[in-house]
Amino acid sequence: MYDVVVIGGGPAGMAAAIRARDLGLRVLLLDDNDYLGGILPQCIHPGFGIHYFKEELTGPEFAYKLMSNLEGVEVKTSARVLEIINYSDIEKFVVYTSPEGVKKVPTRTIIYAAGARERHAFEIGIVGDRVSGIYTAGEAQTLMDIYGIMPGKEIVIVGSGDVGLIMARRFSLEGARVKAVIELMPYPGGLARNIMILRDFNIPLYLSHKVVEVRGRGRVERVKVVKVDENLREIPGSEFWIKADTLVISAGLIPNVRLLSDIGVVIDPSTGGPVVNDRLETSIPGIFVAGNALLINDLVDYVAEQGELAAEGAKEFIDNGGILSKHWIKIEKGENIRLVAPHYVSGERDVWLYARVRRPMENVVLEFPEIGKRIRLPVVKPAEMLRIKLRAKEIREAENKITIRVIEND
Amino acid sequence: MTKVYRFTCIVCPLSCTIEVEMEGGKIKDIKGYTCPRGKEWAIEEVINPKRVVMSVVPVEGGKLPTVSVKTERPIPKDKIPELMSMLAKIKVKAPVKIGDVIAEFEGVKIIATREA
Ligand code: SF4
Numbered sequence: 001m002y003d004v005v006v007i008g009g010g011p012a013g014m015a016a017a018i019r020a021r022d023l024g025l026r027v028l029l030l031d032d033n034d035y036l037g038g039i040l041p042q043c044i045h046p047g048f049g050i051h052y053f054k055e056e057l058t059g060p061e062f063a064y065k066l067m068s069n070l071e072g073v074e075v076k077t078s079a080r081v082l083e084i085i086n087y088s089d090i091e092k093f094v095v096y097t098s099p100e101g102v103k104k105v106p107t108r109t110i111i112y113a114a115g116a117r118e119r120h121a122f123e124i125g126i127v128g129d130r131v132s133g134i135y136t137a138g139e140a141q142t143l144m145d146i147y148g149i150m151p152g153k154e155i156v157i158v159g160s161g162d163v164g165l166i167m168a169r170r171f172s173l174e175g176a177r178v179k180a181v182i183e184l185m186p187y188p189g190g191l192a193r194n195i196m197i198l199r200d201f202n203i204p205l206y207l208s209h210k211v212v213e214v215r216g217r218g219r220v221e222r223v224k225v226v227k228v229d230e231n232l233r234e235i236p237g238s239e240f241w242i243k244a245d246t247l248v249i250s251a252g253l254i255p256n257v258r259l260l261s262d263i264g265v266v267i268d269p270s271t272g273g274p275v276v277n278d279r280l281e282t283s284i285p286g287i288f289v290a291g292n293a294l295l296i297n298d299l300v301d302y303v304a305e306q307g308e309l310a311a312e313g314a315k316e317f318i319d320n321g322g323i324l325s326k327h328w329i330k331i332e333k334g335e336n337i338r339l340v341a342p343h344y345v346s347g348e349r350d351v352w353l354y355a356r357v358r359r360p361m362e363n364v365v366l367e368f369p370e371i372g373k374r375i376r377l378p379v380v381k382p383a384e385m386l387r388i389k390l391r392a393k394e395i396r397e398a399e400n401k402i403t404i405r406v407i408e409n410d
Numbered sequence: 411m412t413k414v415y416r417f418t419c420i421v422c423p424l425s426c427t428i429e430v431e432m433e434g435g436k437i438k439d440i441k442g443y444t445c446p447r448g449k450e451w452a453i454e455e456v457i458n459p460k461r462v463v464m465s466v467v468p469v470e471g472g473k474l475p476t477v478s479v480k481t482e483r484p485i486p487k488d489k490i491p492e493l494m495s496m497l498a499k500i501k502v503k504a505p506v507k508i509g510d511v512i513a514e515f516e517g518v519k520i521i522a523t524r525e526a
Contacts, residue, residue: 041474058523060478060524147474147475148466174465196418
């Protein structure tokens with residue numbers, strides 16, 4: 001019997017496995033790719049690890065640092081989990097298939113770190129011909145930066161989030177022409193350092209626009225773009241066509257939680273990931289979650305941190321026969337907070353809260369009224385996750401709930 | 411002739427909008443920054459913008475068909491196309507270790523960031 005089966009060998013899963021091993025647990029790490037690292041090996045740009053490793057690394061380098069510290073962890077790649085069986089709170093099974101066949105292994109706890117999936121063209125309302133040349137940003141990145149294949153020559157990118165912008169740079173560097181980045185919202189989605197890419201390569205950014213149609217015979221030939229008003233409604237008569245052979249969709253990520261929702265784990269519609277307590281335990285005791293399966297992060301550093309937290313949760317669970325906190329205080333979303341995790345805190349330990357705002361604001365106070373905590377911030381943006389430490393002592397000031405809200409600085 | 415460059419400063423999360431006014435290759439005015447670090451960064455951005463460049467090069471006999479590489483230091487932005495066409499001609503043989511020097515470009519090492 002394993003103490004922990006970690007599902008997913010990306011940064012969250014590897015960090016969880018390493019921490020769990022350090023805490024003396026018997027760990028099995030499963031990943032369905034034939035290499036570890038999740039999406040990191042294809043994220044060849046720098047900007048990773050400044051918090052976690054205190055040095056700036058590329059994605060593959062970040063992954064390598066974790067990979068070379070897995071001694072004592074049983075690792076299986078090409079191992080796809082088919083099912084989680086929650087036999088009882090203290091005994092679970094993980095069923096996976098691998099080149100060795102289908103296996104069903106017993107474990108005390110599970111750390112679920114299966115990452116996220118990308119939204120595809122048909123999920124964002126793009127219609128038209130069934131043609132080749134339509135990729136998600138991650139697919140295009142895998143093609144280019146793992147397999148060395150150029151997806152196309154004249155490219156339109158949907159979405160100005162970090163992944164879309166980073167791909168715009170990669171395409172431009174490799175000699176493709178990025179004809180436009182199309183963003184639905186009236187502001188760009190990515191971090192400022194990535195928005196610079198547009199200027200570096202003279203790439204036009206269309207804010208408040210969307211791609212609605214793709215046309216071509218066999219391959220993408222042109223895409224139809226339309227302007228939207230402040231309620232994101234299409235403005236009639238504003239349509240125009242852009243000639244392109246490739247459409248790349250970078251329209252956000254959705255936590256990959258199917259294996260969890262199959263067994264009744266409660267999902268928070270605003271994060272898309274499970275509802276968790278301050279041990280990152282889901283609504284099923286002994287099943288923990290970390291990384292982009294918990295909520296979409298913008299820094300891998302926080303993903304790895306969540307992996308460690310989940311491992312510490314698993315250790316406590318095994319030692320005490322459960323996470324035995326008696327009183328849970330709910331974290332409530334107030335003004336301009338779109339999502340927050342964890343959802344319940346105990347006041348028995350310090351916690352990191354991860355939150356995102358709905359819309360950009362300047363000169364604000366991030367406030368927790370029930371406990372009298374106020375943090376001034378010059379700016380908040382949906383693209384930049386807020387990460388706030390609540391101390392156990394502060395949490396105990398509250399009775400049943402703690403609201404998190406962002407209001408104007410008075 | 412004056413030319414105005416507008417940047418969002420990326421040195422810290424405050425993201426100030428900095429405007430640099432240039433006249434005849436000289437800085438005439440610079441405004442919008444909140445701290446000296448931002449000012450310095452904006453000047454560098456106008457006078458001599460530099461970037462770390464990353465790419466992949468094909469690898470023979472490796473686990474994956476390519477190995478990812480980066481410049482060891484930022485290089486001048488206008489040298490990037492030259493660097494990219496040099497990289498386009500390179501092929502390496504496995505095994506490659508992280509940190510291996512794959513090539514050199516005007517004194518800047520191109521190093522592998524992935525194993526192959
Ligand atoms: S100018 Fe200074 S304060 Fe403003 S964003 Fe740049 S570094 Fe931050």
